Amino acid sequence: MAEEGKPLRADARLNQDRLLEAAARAFAREGVGASLKAVAKDAGVGIGTLYRRFPTRETLVEATYRNEVARLCGSVPDLLETTDPADALRIWMDRFVAFMAAKHGMADTLKAVLTADGDLRMRTRDLLTDALETLLSAGIAKGVLRRDVDANDVLMGLGGVTLIAGEPGQEALASRLLNLLVDGLRYQSP
Template sequence: MPTERARPLRADARHNRDRLLDAAAEAFAGEGADASLKGIAKAAGVGIGTLYRRFPTREDLIEATYRNQTAKLCAAAHDLLETSAAAQALRAWMDLFVDYMATKHGMAEALHAVLVRDGELRMRTRDLLTDALATLLAAGVADGTIRSDVEPDVVLMSLGGTTLIAGTPEQSDLTAGLLDLLIDGLTPRATPASIPPAS
């Protein structure tokens, strides 16, 4: 992967790169991996030459978009905890995860080739997402709003299953309901009061 990670970027080049990756994520989520590169460049406000200088091939752009979306999603865990209570932060992060998976599904076939070639990237991504969830769950355990007996990887699998069942925009109400149900399942239950024996 050539130019993309060769050297630190100037501020203007970094800004162009970020806009390209955001535009690519939106295009791939809505149109799939065959989304127009010219359209992506136009949406980012740059010329097609700028796109090709940063990402010489479509595969380069897809991999960079995937890495960027993963990094943003993981960073959001800390950002959300700075402004929201743990349970609310976790629920908001789940919505971001659904958007992230929509981008991933949009470029699924091309991304599969990348991940098959780079198994380390696949494992690293899973580790990063699990760590982000662990941060959110630990905050909820600490303030008493999240159960302490649920592992982050189990929650990650539940989220992945939800997006497979109901991850499209037209299923947004169903998706929200399933995520609310998941949050409810993560909420601690009060211990039932003991019932005195019959006299």
């Protein structure tokens, strides 16, 4: 990884981004045991570039996890700019379920990473809760979502959906459960 505080060159940043995207796909598809050579090939770089950026499989898993969380949470402003808040929330929930499926592919190694850096788990939860709070606040401001909902409760509900229907082939069930969750969040006039 880049030296602390030293910015990456544009080409190195592009390679790193490609590697993280390729790793996320591979880990979601094959688990953490996915071939690193295949990850490098998918990213369009050599295996040496992968190891220069990520010297161990664990550093690649952690960086992929951090990147996916950042992408998921960073998508909120664009969603709210282009979509009704309730629809933006539903789209974000689909992305969350996909994120969790990828996370399950990294489960064993990620567990070791999260155990070694307990702060990473709390930062992740805080980022996800903040993203949900932003979505919920936008919906409340537009009068389309209930005021009495806590972002942590919604996050727990999403976690439950991913436990029940977060595996490949369960997309239809996950979609129905997410629709129920969003319908429960909609504002109903008395």
